[in-house]
Amino acid sequence: MNYLLGKSTFIEAAYKVLKKENQPLSAEEITSIAIKDDLISTKGKTPSATMSAQIYMGIKRKGKDSRFRKVGPGIFGLREWEQPSKTPAFRKGSFKRAAYETLKQAGKPMSAEDITKISLNRGLLETSGKTPDATMGAQLYMDIKKKEDESFFVQLGKNRFGLREWGLEALEEDIEKVEKEKVPTAADKKRSIVGDPINLKGLVYGPINENGVIFLFAKVHEELAYVEFSPNKDTRSYFVGNLKTNTFDPRS
Known part of the structure; x- marks a missing residue:
């Protein structure tokens, strides 16, 4: 020895x-x-x-x-x-409240799709939207981008989110390294994940997800905003929704 x-x-x-x-x-x-x-x-x-x-x-x-x-x-x-974590004051039934409670119980990073599925099954999320997982990914992504270190969430890898109180941001490099080493399956090649943005000179384009929704992020008068493109099933073309700024209720 x-x-x-x-x-x-x-x-x-x-x-x-x-x-x-x-x-x-x-x-x-x-x-x-x-x-x-x-x-x-x-x-x-x-x-x-x-x-x-x-x-x-x-x-x-x-x-x-x-x-x-x-x-x-x-x-x-x-x-x-470690300092005792602050308790977030998210509105009951909101996407971020549901995400926080679901991640807290799971104790591990999860994809936006899994967070949404569990939240809906547990009755934590109140939504009538057709693509709740896409909205979940967009809300968490925008919260992290706008609040940075003040956000309760962290993005880990391409499409996984965790809680900042876990201290997992220190492991982000390790997680990204593992994901880069993964060989993409045929299904992975056919779809991109919301929350895996491409930076284009100030714009952030969230690639199309499995529900056919695209998010285009940009700053509008210092506010983070996005345009949602959803598929028109009748014409098989895309229509553009209203420009939405990140003026959500801070508890949402």
Whole structure:
């Protein structure tokens, strides 16, 4: 074994270092301080790699029960530092209220389609629209774009949403990497997902979804707005709906 443990294991040393420094640190910084404080000693060439691997695997294995959390690429902090999450004041029956409650119960990221399906089955969502999953994706996407870090939601990968209170934004790069490595199926090639926008000089075009709905996003007088294109089943052509700005009730 290349690593000789001193007073602590790598995990215990990491906890003591972070507790003492009271701020997120990289695995290299944690290891350097741990060695300096004689918490661990090593003859190996890459102790920081071992430190990073042990912390990361502990997070993956224990999840919310881990004492650590990833706060950025290669940066770790303590879960006990997390502030109690604010309770959103979304209007009952609204898309965002339904999404928040559904994600909170599921405890994992979900697609707009799955969020909508579960919300409708549980009676959390009140809507008479024909494409509620498209509206769900658009509302969550616009909320994240407009409120940024103040949004209760985060977009993870192409068409998955989670809650910011989970701290999953730090894992976004990992999720996107996995999704890029996936080989698209024939069904995937035939359809694009709302929430997977293409930036076009200030405009954001949400590709057509399985219901044939397209969203075109843009800024109108500093307000995020969108035009909804829906298929006309009679003529098989598209008609343009009214321009809608993001002036929704903030609780919606």
